[in-house]
Amino acid sequence: MGSDGDDSQPGPHGVEIERRRVTVGYVPLADCAPLAVAQRLGFFQSEGLEVSLSAEPSWANIRDKIQLGQLDAAQMLAPMPLAASLGIDGRATPMLTALTLNLNGNGITVAHPLYERMQALAPGSLAQSPVSAEALAAVIADRRARAEPPLRLATVYPFSTHAYQLRYWLSAASIDPDRDVCLRVVPPPLMATHLRAGWIDGYCVGEPWNSAAVVGGDGRTLITSHELWANGQEKVLGVTAAWAERHPNTHRALIRALLSACQWLDQSANRAAVARILSEGAYVDVSASVLERSLTGAFAYAPGEPVTQVDDLLVFHRYAANFPWRSHTLWYASQMARWGHLPAGVDLSAAVQQAVRPDLFREAAAEVGLLCPDEDMKLEGEHDAPWSLETAGGVIAMGPDRFFDGTRFDPWQPHEYLARLPVSSARASAG
């Protein structure tokens, strides 16, 4: 990261960019594509920015470097800016996001021996689509009866979309994720190895690591996050609130550049090229053929099974994907409250209001003439099929937003929602 010195220059939108040279961190996953594409195709450059991308091996590195000022901005898991602002992830540091980088992209995969046992105990529930965790509940009950140790399931970070999606899926089948299974964290590139070694029985991870496990014959995917929560928020662009305040124009320029990249990425003809950019440009250390499956949505649930075309496996732009819906993050916040991950007495809505900034997004979007939702929140779980969102400027084509169990999340009433949830560990902290 350069010094703040004589870095400022007028950008293409006529306003002065406070900081031309910025360092942006990312984790090598299929959904780092917006950052890689913005760099490779010159979208950062057209906004007057000189961006160096910094590949970070862990989310903890991203958090530390942002909190210590060694990165200007970074790709983050959707709950991270909120968790950091509340002081439960690292030092209490007000952070915010004004841009969602993608929707969907995760999946829950299990080892073959576990799948066989699920099939033996509850074949009917595995035939349903989307697959529920009922067969897993049957295995857990059976293991308990035989005094076997609890199943070990992995996610990628304590405050991750993956952790809350997995917990949600388990608890819908009355599995208590804190008591009935052992939840661990394993870095994505090591997931398949751990599964093969028998150190874990299953995991929830982002692409390309479900596809890679299926292609490598190491596991079987039960459900994608798109089936679990259609078009749920995944990665965001995070900065500290202090940085955003000091560099408002640089921030908007970053958002504009990434919006262009996301727009380009959602033209389906470009997806195969992205796989090559990520692989050959060494952004992600996985073969282009596996990355192409993730990015084009040619998804196989099990080794040897035919490929299912899942167009929305990864969504980068359509359905107003980049708009940072407060209702998206508030759903994660409700899950954090549900599992006792929030300090007592936190006002969920107020915390999300500070950490998620659709107002800043609208400013950047207006500069590139992009249509925006008028509201900051929407009912989640309301639409089973594509729908139209009316705005003052016109209509936005939206994708479904259903949860696999058919529940609805009313972001204006998060506490009523919390009270209705079947399993929860710490109602008291939902305050």
Added chain:
Amino acid sequence: MAVRVLIVDAKPARSQRLESALREAGFDVLMTVDETDDLSARMEAQEPDAVIVDADLPSRDTLENLGQLGRRYPKPVIMLAENEVPDMARDAARAGVSAYVVDGVAPSVIRSLVDVAIGHFQAHHQLRNELKRTQQTLAERKAVDRAKCLLMERHGVGEEAAYGRLRKIAMDRRLSLSAVARELLDDGR
């Protein structure tokens, strides 16, 4: 009682030296694990007071999760409340090392633990850079020698004349001797 440390590192040469330095400084080093190991299981079995981890390894996130689980697991130093921590965390991050420590370890002890680790990670970087430089110098010298032989054969001149020719080209074109040598060798292929 001595603070019991676990090291997560995939570079055996460095971690061996770090182990002995930590022992000399009064720490009890339990073991070193690398990326091919089941870190969660090791942590549960060993219950270390502190962990030193190469910040280039993705395994940090496994430790983050354990740190959230309760008091018996070490937490990242960046979370400690002391004022000097940001500096310590910054120095550590620059050196590419991360530390995790359980509640109740004295700040001065944490400081010395992190300092020993930073010192070793920096020394390792320097050693690696020096090695790279030495190898580069050797390669350059070899290229110049071979280019000299090529000129001697091609123009039927002695060693000194060949060397003079090489130097003149380098000076005329404002290139280094080794760059000219490599060019000549590439052309001659």
